[in-house]
Amino acid sequence: MDEFKVRTIDLQQMQNQTRHKTDGLSSSTLVLRRGQAFTVTINFDGRPFDPMKEKLIFRIVLGPLYVEAPVSVSRQPSLTQWTAVLEKCIRNPTGHSAFSVSLSSPASASIGAYTLHLRVETRLSVKAYFLGQVTLLCNPWCPADSVFLQSEDLRTEYVKSDIGLLFKGSTGNIVPQSWSFDQYEKGILDICMKLLQVSPQHQADMGKDLLNRSNPVYISRVISAMVNCNDDKGVLMGNWSGDYKDGVNPSKWSGSADILRMWSETQFSPVKYGQCWVFAAVMCTVMRALGIPTRVVTNFNSAHDTDGNMTIEEYYNEKGEKLSMSRDSIWNFHVWVESWMKRPDLGRGYDGWQVLDPTPQEMSAGMFRCGPAAVTAIYERRVDAQYDVPFVYAEVNADVRTMIVRNGRVLSTSVDKRRVGALISTKRPGSMSMQDITSEYKTEEDENTYRGSMAGVTGRSTTFRCEPQSDRIMASKGVEVSLQLLKAPVVGENISFNIIITNNDAAPKLLRKHVNAQNKEYNRNPTETFWEAHDDIKIGPKETVTIKHEISFKHYMLKETEEDSLVNLAVVIEDVKSQERVLASEEFIIRSPSLDIQIQNEVSVIINTPQVATVIFTNPFNVAVSGELTVSGSGLLEEKAQMRHITETHAYDPTPRNHKEARQFHSQDGRCQDAFC
CATH class of the missing domain: 2.60.40 (Immunoglobulin-like)
Structure with missing residues (x-):
């Protein structure tokens, strides 16, 4: 009988990708998930393969690293090392024959672009064959993988879904924005793999980087840094100036594919421009493409604590104008992602959702990145846990110390322990509506009373609170003041609100009222005043008065209304006799027409x-x-x-x-x- 001769080798791309749930992902290679077997068909001529006469050895190569897996006729697939097991032989009537080999990768294999080779060794010769390239991803369907997610519904939502919903605005006026993650678009998976290849870690030590890619904690820190361009050849450049003439206004993006393609096609020049929701949405795309379950999360009233003291200082003058005297700020909303993974480095109890934030705010180990910070560690106030738990804890739990100042002297102070982290939300799985996940970050005593009022926000509707914001009231013994917006402000309409003043004393009072409205960016303190009102008020003993104000459209109208505008509204009430001052403030969004x-x-x-x-x-x-x-x-x-x-x-x-x-x-x-x- 003729010698055994390999004729062709088929990687069975369609069948393998269907079984590995990677069908639809566009790549120039076969796309597989680690910890799961895939089939290679070897077509041959001559006599059948005889393991006593020839050896078949697969070589799996990742950069300078490789492993060899000899074909066995009896060995069982392994989740801890590469194995190759002979499955079956098929003899066709044409005379050509074939057999299948089941190749298995370990559940802890490094993700990346591999090349496969086959070596046929006989007593007289050695022949080598190049099989092709394979892109290996994480496998949330595999229980042995550190990103395993048990629920099929959640895997569908957080890995396979390419449509999402982001939430912006303010707690009283939430703006849902649809987003196309685009991980199935042509070439996007290959571009996502390029982020790993271009990273400083890979460039500095390729072998070490490739070995570390077995760990989603490592992968997520690399991606968190690579989505912004501050330290590397990252994808997006941030811009909060309002001047986007040499790039794209962040509010114009509606999907990730255009951004990732632009980055790749310009030889890794940063795409202009991104803000927090764009950074987060692009990172969600990359993580889902790599097989790591990920969701986009919005934290309303998100603290940026620059000095690490867990307190945000806010300053107002006696006329109600907010002053830029602190580097700390409260973002009306801030968007990050959570990825699902095990955390053996933290010990038991910290697996699950991990906060990752690619928006360049503060450095983590010398690079602009954040996380993964275990949500459970944030909930348990484990501020000693890595990575960046103290920073994220402050974002959702910092105290707010508000001071009225004059000529450098503090006239009055109040502390609010509930304002920050008022609502933490994400898209509800299987629905275009909002899911409140505040309770996953904060204990009951920490949770803000906003929570109950936010139920039912969907992609086509908005909830709005018109009751007084009791957690924003600065009260003295004698006088209390609060603000009450009468309806959700919409561009083109007047802004209507009430100021409610209560005299707690049994004697009449003469009060001075100062009301101030300022333009505001979502991530920083207000800028100029665009409307103000000042007058004196007489109030009787134990009396409550309600004063209505309207800010006309001509006062807040912008030259070009491209996106929703934010306003900081504040009122200072001064007791003329005692010189006591109290303040109430409210930040809200003026919605653009839908x-x-x-x-x-x-x-x-x-x-x-x-x-x-x-x-x-x-x-x-x-x-x-x-x-x-x-x-x-x-x-x-x-x-x-x-x-x-x-x-x-x-x-x-x-x-x-x-x-x-x-x-x-x-x-x-x-x-x-x-x-x-």
């Missing part, structure tokens, strides 16, 4: 059939406006855009993958309709 999307026949959408949707925008202004409508579709076919008209509206077929269309519109009657099919 787009209403109506899908025709939503329940009967058919693949490859045009679908009609109508986008309705209502102009709140008394003048005509112009703007740009951007329509995007994720997971659709490439290069198949079709444009046609439907009556007096525009229409298009959203078949291109990640297709985006920008259309100018002009509104004369206050309503703009644009349909696409």
